[in-house]
Amino acid sequence: MIYAVSDKLSRKRLKELLSDGMDVRVEVTDDTKRYYLDTFDWRLLRSGMVLEVEVRGGLCLLTWRELGSGELLLSRTVRTLPKSADDFSNVGQQPRLKQVLGRRRLLAHASLRGSTHRFLLLNDDEKTLMRVELRRDKVISSDSSAYTQMQDGVYFFPYRGYDKIFSHRLRRIAKGAKLSPPTEDPLISALAALDITPGEYSGRPTFSLDPARPSIDALAEILGRLLQIIRCNVKGAREDSDPEYLHDFLVAVRRVRCLMSRFESVFPEERVKLLQRDFSWVEQEATRIRDLDIYISRFEDFRAGVDEEYREALNSLYSFLQGEKQKKLWQMRVALESSRYLRLIESMDHLLQGCKDADTLPPTASIAIDRAACNGIWNSYRVLVETARGLPATPRSERIYELHQISKHLGYQMDLFRSLFPSKRMERQIRAHDRLQRRLNRFRDIDLQYRRLQSYITRMTKAQAVREISMEAVKQLIADRKREQRKARSRAVIQIEHFTRKKMRKRFKSMFKQPPKGGAV
Amino acid sequence: MKIMATHNIKGGVGKTSAAVSLAYLAACDGYRTLLWDLDPQGAASFCFRIKPKVRGGVKSLKRDPFSLEQAVKATDFEGLDLIPADFSLRNFDRIFTRTKNPTRHLARLLTPLRQEYDLLFIDCAPSISLMAENIFHAADALLVPLIPSTFSVRTYHQMLDYFHKNPPKKLQLLPFFSMYDKRRQLQRDLVASMSDEVREMLNTSIPYAKNVELMGVERAPVNQFAPTSRSAVAYRNLWREVKVRALDDYTL
Numbered sequence: 001m002i003y004a005v006s007d008k009l010s011r012k013r014l015k016e017l018l019s020d021g022m023d024v025r026v027e028v029t030d031d032t033k034r035y036y037l038d039t040f041d042w043r044l045l046r047s048g049m050v051l052e053v054e055v056r057g058g059l060c061l062l063t064w065r066e067l068g069s070g071e072l073l074l075s076r077t078v079r080t081l082p083k084s085a086d087d088f089s090n091v092g093q094q095p096r097l098k099q100v101l102g103r104r105r106l107l108a109h110a111s112l113r114g115s116t117h118r119f120l121l122l123n124d125d126e127k128t129l130m131r132v133e134l135r136r137d138k139v140i141s142s143d144s145s146a147y148t149q150m151q152d153g154v155y156f157f158p159y160r161g162y163d164k165i166f167s168h169r170l171r172r173i174a175k176g177a178k179l180s181p182p183t184e185d186p187l188i189s190a191l192a193a194l195d196i197t198p199g200e201y202s203g204r205p206t207f208s209l210d211p212a213r214p215s216i217d218a219l220a221e222i223l224g225r226l227l228q229i230i231r232c233n234v235k236g237a238r239e240d241s242d243p244e245y246l247h248d249f250l251v252a253v254r255r256v257r258c259l260m261s262r263f264e265s266v267f268p269e270e271r272v273k274l275l276q277r278d279f280s281w282v283e284q285e286a287t288r289i290r291d292l293d294i295y296i297s298r299f300e301d302f303r304a305g306v307d308e309e310y311r312e313a314l315n316s317l318y319s320f321l322q323g324e325k326q327k328k329l330w331q332m333r334v335a336l337e338s339s340r341y342l343r344l345i346e347s348m349d350h351l352l353q354g355c356k357d358a359d360t361l362p363p364t365a366s367i368a369i370d371r372a373a374c375n376g377i378w379n380s381y382r383v384l385v386e387t388a389r390g391l392p393a394t395p396r397s398e399r400i401y402e403l404h405q406i407s408k409h410l411g412y413q414m415d416l417f418r419s420l421f422p423s424k425r426m427e428r429q430i431r432a433h434d435r436l437q438r439r440l441n442r443f444r445d446i447d448l449q450y451r452r453l454q455s456y457i458t459r460m461t462k463a464q465a466v467r468e469i470s471m472e473a474v475k476q477l478i479a480d481r482k483r484e485q486r487k488a489r490s491r492a493v494i495q496i497e498h499f500t501r502k503k504m505r506k507r508f509k510s511m512f513k514q515p516p517k518g519g520a521v
Numbered sequence: 522m523k524i525m526a527t528h529n530i531k532g533g534v535g536k537t538s539a540a541v542s543l544a545y546l547a548a549c550d551g552y553r554t555l556l557w558d559l560d561p562q563g564a565a566s567f568c569f570r571i572k573p574k575v576r577g578g579v580k581s582l583k584r585d586p587f588s589l590e591q592a593v594k595a596t597d598f599e600g601l602d603l604i605p606a607d608f609s610l611r612n613f614d615r616i617f618t619r620t621k622n623p624t625r626h627l628a629r630l631l632t633p634l635r636q637e638y639d640l641l642f643i644d645c646a647p648s649i650s651l652m653a654e655n656i657f658h659a660a661d662a663l664l665v666p667l668i669p670s671t672f673s674v675r676t677y678h679q680m681l682d683y684f685h686k687n688p689p690k691k692l693q694l695l696p697f698f699s700m701y702d703k704r705r706q707l708q709r710d711l712v713a714s715m716s717d718e719v720r721e722m723l724n725t726s727i728p729y730a731k732n733v734e735l736m737g738v739e740r741a742p743v744n745q746f747a748p749t750s751r752s753a754v755a756y757r758n759l760w761r762e763v764k765v766r767a768l769d770d771y772t773l
Contacts, residue, residue, distance in 0.1 A: 061599075076551055077599050088551070125740070127570035128597045160602055161594030 001170065002070035002186065003179035005152040011117055011134060014154070017176045018119050018132055018169055027118040029056065034112040034137065036187050037082070039104035040242055042198040047100050049073065050187050053081060054116075064097075067185050072157065082106055103297065105242035109198075110190040112137040112150070121169065130166045131157040132173070137186075139193040148193035153186055154179060203229060203248035208419045211370035215266050218369035219259060220355040222416055226252045226259075227348055237286065238333050243293040250286045253279055256348075258412045262376045265364045271351055278344040285335045291452075292325040294445055302449075305480035310473035317474055320460050373417035378512040380410040381505075388500045391493060397447050400492055404440040411437050425511060432499060439495040443488040450481040522635045523768060525642050526660040531676045532647035535666040535699035537564040538733050538743070540644035542756040543664070543763065545742035548601035550760075552639040555593065556603045559656070560646040563606030569596040570740050571605045578609030582630055583616055589630050598745070602638075614651040627655035649683060657689045662767040666699035666727070667715075669708040674715060693767060697759060698726035700733075723766070725759040728752055 015024050033055040038044045044051055045067065054061040060081055064074040082088060084105050085098040114137035121129045133155040138147040154173070158166040173179065182189075191198055205225045209218050229252040236245025257279045264272050295302075299318055303311045335341060355361070384406045391399070411433050418426050457474050460466050498504070525543070527536040537560065544556040558565040563573030575581070575592045582588055592604050617626050631641065645656055657663070665680070667673045677696060684694075696719060702708055716722050727733070730752040732743050739746045744753040 075599055077549070078551060123570075125570040125572070159595040161592075 001156040003154045009177045017173045023122040025120045029116045032114050032116045035108040036110045037106040038109050043100050045198050104244045111140050129162040139190045211420050213369050214366045215369045215372035216355050216365035220352050224352050226256050238336050250290055253283050255412050258409045285332045288328045306476040313469040313473035316470040370420045373420050374512045377413045381508045385500045388496050404444050436495045436499045439492040443492040446485045446488045450485050453478045522638050523640050524660045525662045526645050526656045527664045528645040529665055534668050537644050539666050540642045541565050541568045542742050543760050544642040546760040547640050554601050554640045555638040556642045558606035558644050561608050561610040565644045566605040569603050573606040575607040578607050590633050624654040624658045628659035662693040662695055665696040668700045669698050669711040694721050697723035700729040701726040702729040723762050725762055727755045
């Protein structure tokens with residue numbers, strides 16, 4: 001529980017109020033370092049939670065609490081600052097944290113320095129019955145050049161099984177010292193002091209579109225938001241502070257490309273072609289690192305695929321992948337800092353601004369968005385069905401790649417235009433598509449891993465002397481990937497057949513072939 | 522929740538010290554840990570400065586299985602809670618003996634706590650009684666401290682005989698040597714021969730050391746007040762081994 005302190009409350013008075021005839025031990029830490037952790041897109045904060053870490057004597061005291069009320073969800077001492085939900089592997093709340101954080105990394109958004117007076121209420125056996133902390137913190141700016149003093153706060157920590165004494169002392173202190181709940185959570189105050197506005201970001205924006213709206217307007221709105229996401233994530237992607245920056249960046253780029261290619265007749269032709277070419281270049285640069293990121297993040301699963309005695313020997317492959325990633329990252333950094341990239345973003349801005357000028361637009365720009373969306377989705381689905389026609393039981397990888405690409409475009413359109421269609425039916429179609437996309441993604445990932453491993457093994461031997469055991473381990477891994485690839489291929493084929501079957505075709509046709517009532521121009 | 526009990530028919534072999542130390546180390550490792558002091562002597566509760574008293578005593582547990590939740594007390598260490606001993610625990614057998622499935626009461630009592638904790642350590646009283654049978658039924662692993670002496674080894678064999686006649690469903694036996702005095706030739710010989718004979722024997726032995734006895738004076742786990750001592754290092758090694766043997770395939 002958190003309370004704001006009135007100016008008149010001294011430490012002596014607080015001790016008196018807490019003690020009430022019992023012993024109180026006071027511990028003072030003059031130089032407390034405290035951090036607020038969250039993902040770059042504020043997942044914890046948006047779920048109404050705060051993760052706070054206090055560094056004390058080489059250990060980190062982790063406090064996970066509710067935003068505002070300060071109710072304690074977890075308190076633990078850990079040796080190192082947790083970087084992701086995986087670092088909570090022994091902590092029973094991990095599933096809940098994992099659900100909120102996903103694969104995202106925890107970043108320190110605000111750092112505080114200050115002093116903490118810790119008051120421990122003890123019984124006759126010197127057992128702690130409750131803890132009260134008086135915190136005097138200042139928020140340090142990111143370059144450590146300035147600080148802002150925060151309002152003093154009193155934090156109450158209950159001990160299980162001693163609830164009565166806790167509520168009694170809490171009432172007594174709150175009344176005696178005239179404590180009041182703070183007007184805002186200390187995290188919010190700290191962020192405000194740093195000029196950070198949290199909680200605005202979403203990597204998967206949703207749009208509520210008016211079906212009758214001219215498509216150029218609606219597309220400009222969507223592209224504008226996607227451009228915002230690109231801008232938000234480019235720095236994090238360059239610095240590689242969390243692989244999810246790059247993920248969101250890449251997804252936004254792919255969505256932009258998809259919309260521009262599917263709806264190219266809506267935009268001025270010449271400009272769109274140039275933009276398409278440059279976005280394709282950005283996507284290529286980013287995809288290479290994303291593929292390596294997936295490889296590295298799932299490396300422990302790969303390890304499990306080889307015999308136990310060879311697992312350690314895969315370390316040389318792991319270091320090789322890390323090295324590869326650094327090289328590609330450097331290339332991507334150069335690309336994303338280049339004038340070509342800056343020009344691209346600028347041109348995109350111009351294009352979106354130009355969307356308001358009706359004279360320069362082609363006549364198709366005024367078609368209602370629901371009709372355009374129907375056409376886009378239906379055409380993509382039709383192409384998917386056509387491409388999948390006569391698919392053998394074990395198709396070539398290139399054919400599945402092609403289907404993967406078409407399916408992705410279909411998925412993006414269904415997701416971005418979902419508000420234009422009856423929600424229940426649309427959700428059902430999206431779920432069916434998600435199942436297909438998952439299978440296709442898995443096949444693509446495994447197939448790429450299998451192919452690249454073969455080239456890595458050649459390059460590894462060229463670059464350094466690789467031990468025989470490591471070579472054997474990589475060979476085993478290749479065999480394992482080959483097995484997985486076979487499984488993933490047949491599963492993908494089954495799902496493709498399922499998604500293009502007659503019943504599904506009928507559903508798509510009824511939903512998307514004809515524009516919904518009332519929306520057509 | 523994984524349940525581990527420290528048990529031996531013989532008394533004074535280091536059950537409480539092991540339970541207290543292992544529970545403390547588990548909590549330090551980030552496991553949500555609960556220690557249940559089932560020995561009416563209440564030594565584990567004393568170690569954590571918690572009064573050995575459960576409101577309503579053992580009878581209340583029979584009346585209301587959820588009363589166990591209310592008996593839980595936080596220790597002074599993050600992530601470690603304790604259910605204190607109560608002198609009425611000596612009547613456990615008498616109270617539960619004439620009930621349906623008398624050996625399954627303990628497992629039933631623990632149901633409300635299963636989601637809350639990752640690990641439960643039970644510090645048992647030295648006996649083979651109805652309470653012990655309840656523990657054998659509920660526990661996943663039984664940590665058996667053995668003094669390297671003929672009598673102690675004999676009691677271990679008695680215990681094995683008991684398990685041959687009454688095989689438990691899932692119990693993993695993890696014996697280890699406790700109060701081991703390296704200076705004694707007899708103990709050295711016994712440790713060597715037993716380690717060869719008993720396949721499940723853990724490699725770590727807890728030394729006979731002053732610091733283990735000091736736990737009763739300091740009223741804290743040895744790893745807390747003397748973290749670099751020989752005994753603290755031994756308990757750390759023991760915990761590592763227990764984790765590998767009993768928690769390896771266990772996903773929290």
